[in-house]
Amino acid sequence: MKKERGLLIVLSGPSGVGKGTVRKTIFSQNDTNFEYSISVTTRKPREGEVDGVDYFFKSREEFEEMIKHDKLLEWAEYVGNYYGTPIDYVEKTLSEGKDVFLEIEVQGAIQVRKAFAEGLFIFLMPPSLSELKSRIVTRGTETNELIENRMKVAKEEIELMDAYDYVVENDHVELACERIKAIVQAEHCRRERIAHLYKKMLEVE
Numbered sequence: 001m002k003k004e005r006g007l008l009i010v011l012s013g014p015s016g017v018g019k020g021t022v023r024k025t026i027f028s029q030n031d032t033n034f035e036y037s038i039s040v041t042t043r044k045p046r047e048g049e050v051d052g053v054d055y056f057f058k059s060r061e062e063f064e065e066m067i068k069h070d071k072l073l074e075w076a077e078y079v080g081n082y083y084g085t086p087i088d089y090v091e092k093t094l095s096e097g098k099d100v101f102l103e104i105e106v107q108g109a110i111q112v113r114k115a116f117a118e119g120l121f122i123f124l125m126p127p128s129l130s131e132l133k134s135r136i137v138t139r140g141t142e143t144n145e146l147i148e149n150r151m152k153v154a155k156e157e158i159e160l161m162d163a164y165d166y167v168v169e170n171d172h173v174e175l176a177c178e179r180i181k182a183i184v185q186a187e188h189c190r191r192e193r194i195a196h197l198y199k200k201m202l203e204v205e
């Protein structure tokens with residue numbers, strides 16, 4: 001019997017809102033079967049980041065070759081660096097019936113929406129802009145200039161949240177994780193119900 005395709009879950013939102021923190025917490029809780037899609041980037045590794053775990057770190061030339069050969073489901077140039085999602089991994093994993101989890105910025109999420117309208121798109125929202133800035137500052141990975149750039153982009157990104165299926169506030173990490181897992185579970189139930197009703201209808205004909 002043909003395996004049902006998995007669900008493509010896209011978590012997006014402004015820089016510093018806590019996407020990475022929430023994603024890592026969900027994966028550490030070991031109560032989901034999501035497969036994380038590791039992105040490719042031309043950004044230099046931050047302290048402690050490992051190639052093939054946090055990102056696949058590439059040169060700009062290597063990344064541009066990947067674009068040229070249609071190896072990316074989506075890609076974006078974000079604050080001076082390229083970021084992209086390898087398409088083969090996503091396709092293979094979904095076709096094995098597994099849910100794939102992407103954690104990407106907003107321009108990339110919009111591209112994925114076009115290619116995978118059936119995906120589940122979740123926007124992670126900060127409690128306020130001042131809290132967002134304080135999170136980026138506290139993380140301590142960006143220069144003042146980059147922080148200002150990321151805040152400017154963040155305001156534009158927040159205006160696009162209507163394009164998502166769900167908006168989840170990241171006030172507390174644990175709560176945000178629970179909300180996301182509940183949304184995914186509800187989406188699976190909805191899809192199973194539709195598939196069941198559809199099958200039943202065909203049997204009657």
Ligand SMILES: Nc1ncnc2c1ncn2[C@@H]1O[C@H](COP(=O)(O)OP(=O)(O)OP(=O)(O)O)[C@@H](O)[C@H]1O
Pocket residue numbers: 013014015016017018019020021022135136138139170171172173
């Ligand atoms: N709910 C929260 N309350 C307080 N601090 C938080 C919360 N969620 C995340 N943080 C902190 O905010 C900072 C930014 O988080 P994180 O790096 O996960 O954001 P991000 O959205 O992945 O950023 P980027 O898009 O730049 O990669 C980190 O220092 C993290 O510990």
Ligand SMILES: Nc1nc2c(ncn2[C@@H]2O[C@H](COP(=O)(O)O)[C@@H](O)[C@H]2O)c(=O)[nH]1
Pocket residue numbers: 013014015019039040043074075076078083084085103104105106107108109
């Ligand atoms: N469009 C994409 N955006 C991605 C991807 N992987 C990560 N990201 C996002 O980029 C920014 C910056 O990340 P950082 O690690 O330098 O702080 C952040 O919003 C990530 O979510 C991707 O494959 N495509």
